[in-house]
Amino acid sequence: MRITTWNANSVRLREAALRRIVAEIDPDVLCLQETKVEDGKFPLDLVHDLGFPHCHIHGQKGYHGVAVLAKLPLDACHSHKWCGIDDSRHAVCTLAGGIELHNLYIPAGGDIPDPELNPKFRHKLAMLDELSDWFATNHYESRRAILLGDLNIAPLETDVWSHKQLLSVVSHTPVEVEKLGRLQASAGWVDAVRAVIPPEEKLFSWWSYRNRDWNASDRGRRLDHIWLTPALAPKLRHADVRREARGWEMPSDHVPVTVELAV
């Protein structure tokens, strides 16, 4: 089973990219973030045409929005609200075989890395805390589950183009990395991509639109992740971060990240 996560940055503008993801990666489950569309306007015809008869969409007008597209049936689809804010940032589905999939879009957190001064950064840290408590309380460590999505944090030094220059840039600050570590510990989540691609290698999944030549300057960050609970980790067979997708026509600023599981 191949599972792909991709921050589409507006699903309605990415028909060509979606067709390419299906043609070149062929995921069984495709999880999207930043769909930026309310459910009534989600391009369902395209989803079915792409070969996904099943989906769980959870969107809102203009901002955020997550979706799970699947070749096989999805059970117990629902969504979560965090920090008392009704943003569309989390979709949950159970895959055939009883694997629970959590598709997350963590807040980017604004520009100022100070929770006192910046409510968006405060929200980001608070959501990480709530998620950590929730996964620990519900004993996910003993379950078969997948947590993936745009977590908007690059935890390792090799997950950013310059560790030193990004230490006070939101996405790589020590306080965020510590809280992401706490979330990872909440169920013993295994970073599936880094289990395949050595942590010593630089690896990015996002490049800003603001760089004139993203490929040459290569000022990227690894913001998109796929994690597995310990029970599922032995099933991991392959992982792929599709860097070339950043160079496609009408690209998202994020590229697809995929794992293959022997289930």
Add this chain to the structure above:
DNA sequence: ATGGTAGGTATCCTA
């Protein structure tokens, strides 16, 4: 140190 681009919505917010 600054500003650069993209997307959605309504002319400014977010990333």
